[in-house]
Amino acid sequence: MSEIDYVTRVFASPQAIDAGAWNALLDNEPDPSPFMRHEYLSALHESGSAREATGWQAQFVTLWRGDVLHAACPMYLKSHSYGEYVFDWAWANAYAQHGLDYYPKALVAVPFTPVPGARLLARDPASRAALVEALIAHTREEQLSSLHLLFAQPHDIDACHAAGLMLRHTVQFHWSNQDARGQPFDDFEHFLASLQQEKRKKIRQERRKVADAGVRFRWSRGADISEADWDFFYRCYERTYLEHGNAPYLSRDFFRRMATTMPQHWLLFIAEREGRPMACSLIGIDDHTRVAYGRYWGALERVDCLHFEACYYQPLAWCMSHGFVRFEGGAQGEHKMARALLPVKTTSAHWLAHPAFADAVERFLEREGQGIGEYLDHLALRNPLKAAP
8 A cells, every 4th residue: 555554444433533643643734623623523423413324424544553543534425415515416416327326425524514624634744645545445445436535735635636536626715814914903993994995885884784783792702602502502503504494414412512522612602682692603713723713603583784793793803803813704605705705725636436437527627627717816806905005
């Protein structure tokens, strides 16, 4: 498999892997996120949110030398493509039209979490490359249609590309806490001053609508988030999914585990009117990297522009006052540009076992990649920031 001999072990549950060894590998990565921590992945599994019954059969791949963990990644056998945010439904349909099975497929990703970052945890480049080889070998041995690695950091993508995987690009929208001179914003007014007049005026109007409706916000962080607040959050979160005709991906038990095992990584905003909670947004945070992540939101009452206030303006103001350098807005959402979340290219890697389909997908990705490049050029023309002096 490589010049260095590793023992490959595949586990049906993240809890079968030592949490300290897993998190030590993650902490060594240049682009970690709290969503790759052992506690987060275990909560997804143990709460029933990401298990075989929901189409996420865990097969975590690890490489060992003796008793030392050298590389690891969260891999799942998927019986569908829900909860991934890199869409391959057309590929699955093409397989079906030719009488072939696309599912199950192998997926290296964090379930329901389109946050870019480390996916292939490794002690060094050699073990990272060996892990990619082990993933391909495991996909072949299991006679799976394909292998997909989503929202990966550059080191992971380089290792995948070197192993012959095809690359696919998508676009997200992230906010950076710096003005045209590269200095962090002092406050929200300083931030607004960095925007073009039209955008600045629009944001002020949107915030005024929420304030004039009598809505006020409070926030709680970490262990200060009460169980009653978590219950209210889940009520809002569940309602948002049900209003769109779907059951929520994550169970209440998952968030109970988050409150117990990872409280320091959560920030909750609750909107109140006349002292009554009526909406909320839950933000992931990482004190080490100073990055915040927009995750979930929900509302029990309708107020014009409330979504923008809860999901963007309140978190951005908090980031400025607490010295956070970046706010990642999550998957898709071109409307985020008007709130100064700028386009960022994210990358996934793909390997298909069937040669003819691999060739067809490669041609498709070449065309799609050109389209993504043109889309980014188009978005650059709509930059909401004032030109640097």
